[in-house]
Ligand SMILES: Cc1cc2nc3c(=O)[nH]c(=O)nc-3n(C[C@H](O)[C@H](O)[C@H](O)COP(=O)(O)OP(=O)(O)OC[C@H]3O[C@@H](n4cnc5c(N)ncnc54)[C@H](O)[C@@H]3O)c2cc1C
């Protein structure tokens with residue numbers, strides 16, 4: 001299935017030529033990279049198109065730098081919570097070192113390492129802005145301004161991600177707000193930071209910049225933080241933020257902004273409350289699809305829309321079996337690990353269809369991204385951490401399931417008492433009463449993220465409660481929470 005031209009150098013040099021590949025992938029975030037690696041490994045000659053840095057948002061302005069900012073305060077807090085260790089951890093964070101470590105985790109915003117990796121797995125890279133011009137055809141505008149036409153024999157995969165979306169408010173341009181990009185890459189700690197939005201980016205970045213010394217005000221327009229989570233998650237995260245010194249204001253909607261002096265502070269008018277004065281303001285108010293200037297109209301789709309996909313990640317509404325999408329652009333589950341999972345599924349489906357093999361797209365089949373609907377894990381890296389998989393009680397009830405929620409105080413198990421003095425946390429499982437399996441679980445507490453994968457296995461594996469009873473957690477670990485939850489359920 002590969003037919004690389006004999007003279008590869010000449011092929012690269014001609015910027016106006018047409019290259020024919022088996023698979024053309026647009027967007028080199030982790031999902032795009034993974035899809036390209038796997039189709040190439042399946043014997044399908046694959047080219048990857050990227051207009052910016054190979055590695056995408058996650059590597060340079062999202063997961064990696066944000067977690068590099070959040071890990072040092074978490075480590076310090078963990079040491080301070082243990083009698084005997086506390087005395088050795090009375091200093092403060094070395095802010096310059098934290099920022100330098102963050103820079104290193106973002107690879108200094110250089111993609112050489114990922115470019116070498118791509119070459120090592122045999123995937124060709126074309127730098128530039130890609131757009132569809134018709135079925136199976138992509139035109140790339142290179143940084144030099146020339147155009148290159150790429151034709152795909154088997155599939156085109158759109159992996160173009162998402163971008164921060166900022167509300168249109170009076171004074172927005174003058175305020176020069178931060179988006180998640182500045183919040184993860186800024187080199188200076190602002191004296192005062194206002195954060196708008198009580199979702200995941202809002203709470204994580206409020207925690208990070210507070211730990212680095214900023215005076216932070218978090219403004220959430222709803223009644224609680226993390227609105228799509230079990231209510232206790234937002235409550236305990238808000239409590240942790242407040243304990244660290246963040247001023248958390250719920251029911252606070254920003255109506256306008258002003259920064260009259262370019263070098264001076266920004267003023268945020270808040271409906272029904274006091275104005276907030278800050279040196280920087282971060283808008284953490286969600287994402288929009290990375291589908292503008294992608295030529296969607298050339299194949300009958302609407303630019304700017306999220307891409308609707310079937311379980312094999314094929315884009316709905318486009319005839320033929322050739323257009324796929326994975327990652328944020330599908331709006332299925334905007335997380336790196338889910339995007340990479342979709343890439344594994346889509347690459348297998350593309351290879352199966354290319355080889356005329358059967359496609360196994362039933363629930364939990366080899367070519368179906370079923371976990372996107374049933375078992376998406378996520379960890380919010382605040383202190384306490386919040387970790388969840390599957391449905392909340394409210395979501396399960398709304399889906400028409402007959403369910404029961406079982407709650408337990410995470411701080412009461414021996415492993416948690418040893419982990420931190422005065423450990424505060426809570427756990428909930430949501431049990432489908434008709435099938436006697438877990439459909440959701442949430443853990444909130446320091447280090448709770450590491451409890452999550454067991455729950456993901458239970459939910460994705462639909463492990464019967466009767467069998468989970470035989471999965472004995474080690475003593476004295478925090479995983480003993482499983483025993484307490486199951487005892488409570490069984491009565
Ligand atoms: C602050 C923050 C923290 C996060 N933390 C986590 C976390 O801890 N864990 C987690 O799982 N997820 C996290 N996420 C989410 C995660 O970053 C995304 O789910 C992930 O980056 C999605 O990958 P993607 O490839 O779909 O999109 P992106 O990473 O956005 O990559 C898309 C790529 O496509 C390129 N591109 C777009 N259009 C074109 C075009 N027309 N031609 C050529 N190239 C194009 C872009 O330049 C980009 O490189 C976080 C997000 C944010 C904002």
Ligand SMILES: NC(=O)c1ccc[n+]([C@@H]2O[C@H](COP(=O)([O-])OP(=O)(O)OC[C@H]3O[C@@H](n4cnc5c(N)ncnc54)[C@H](O)[C@@H]3O)[C@@H](O)[C@H]2O)c1
Pocket residue numbers: 167196197198199200201202204220221222227253254284285286287333334335378379380381
């Ligand atoms: N640790 C992680 O897994 C992690 C970390 C960061 C981001 N992410 C992912 O990145 C994506 C983006 O995160 P996000 O926090 O930007 O989006 P989000 O959708 O999680 O939260 C945005 C919040 O902003 C609020 N909002 C929207 N418009 C507003 C307005 N005009 N004024 C005030 N509030 C407004 C929304 O009600 C919502 O609560 C999410 O899908 C998230 O899962 C994951």
